[in-house]
Amino acid sequence: MKLHINGESVEVPNSVDSVTELLTHFQLQDKVVIVELNKHILEKENHALTTVTDGDRIEIVHFVGGG
Amino acid sequence: MSDRYSRQTLFAPIGEKGQELISQKHVLLIGAGALGTGNAEALVRAGIGKLTIVDRDYVEWSNLQRQQLYHEADATNRMPKAIAAEKRLKEINSEVDVVAHVMDVTTEEIELLVEGVDLILDATDNFDTRLLVNDISQKHQIPWIYGACVGSYGLSYTIFPGKTPCLNCLLETVPLGGATCDTVGIISPAVQMVVAYQVTEALKILVEDDEALRNKLVSFDLWKNQHTAINVSKAKKESCKSCGSEPTYPYLSAGSHTKTAVLCGRDTVQIRPPEPKEINLEQLAETLQNQGGKVDQNPFLVNFSINDEHRMVIFQDGRVLVHGTKDIAEAKSLYHRYLG
Structure with missing residues (x-):
């Protein structure tokens, strides 16, 4: 399936079903992240239940500590 | 008349009036590493009234690739970063009141440091200090600007008490470990990009042009050519212990015994x-x-x-x-x- 992630078109395996799985796919599962799906911010507790579908526009920001 | 700030006052959103405001403001900068030296140099060149710079570390050779105020002698002599930064900043602009502290910032220190401060800039490398800054910012209603970077990635967010969510709202939990500059490296343009976001927002706050503030959590990856900005205003939590209706400022008490x-x-x-x-x-x-x-x-x-x-x-x-x-x-x- 094709997703628009951080402004870029990205091909993701169809097995990726939820936002949680998407984060795992990008190896962000251990990071603190903010996810916006089609212009709506998701609550962190809803990541597992929120499904992603072809054509979704997703923004992912993860927090880092360096400076 | 010196025309030192002429190109900045020609810039209409600042102007002579904005310059006057900048010259009256006091910024507290926590951390004098990559982000700290970048922010400090820009603000001192811009003619900030007073800059307080605090850091607990000393200059090492591995800093010189990106920490723009330091030179080889600072690394050879293991100069404390705050001292080396102060010296260079005073050479750049002797009109600015630069105050340096070689100091580890915890609750006791930060309560003293924020007195009379208009804005706090985050240039730390850890979330313990950032959450401390976040709580003091809410307690004393002082805006602060989060900035962080690693590899070719960076992000920034401006926290305005009473208006935006705070860092505690956005994080919910304290991020543990993860990638740091020492484990996956960093390239200097990632630093400069975060510095650009932080200093621009700082200038808007200092000239009191709140309308111009970005109001978005911004992130980028310069190597992967990605750029993102998310409106996080809905992430503000009424129940937040740092900025909600009944704040307890948990990080102001937690850190003090460490x-x-x-x-x-x-x-x-x-x-x-x-x-x-x-x-x-x-x-x-x-x-x-x-x-x-x-x-x-x-x-x-x-x-x-x-x-x-x-x-x-x-x-x-x-x-x-x-x-x-x-x-x-x-x-x-x-x-x-x-x-x-």
């Missing part, structure tokens, strides 16, 4: 004495010399190489960095063996 800290990715443990004290560095150097090992010093610290693996740096305020270990117990035992 006397040891493992410096992220540095293979270093910091130990603070129970009470700050003034160390006679000359005397200490002599004592350590008599115990074997290699000792050298500058007016701010003593460097003591115990063996090939371990090295201790003792600052004037009694703080010690034990290099070569991540183990707090081992660091403490070395500390007590040599320093009593």
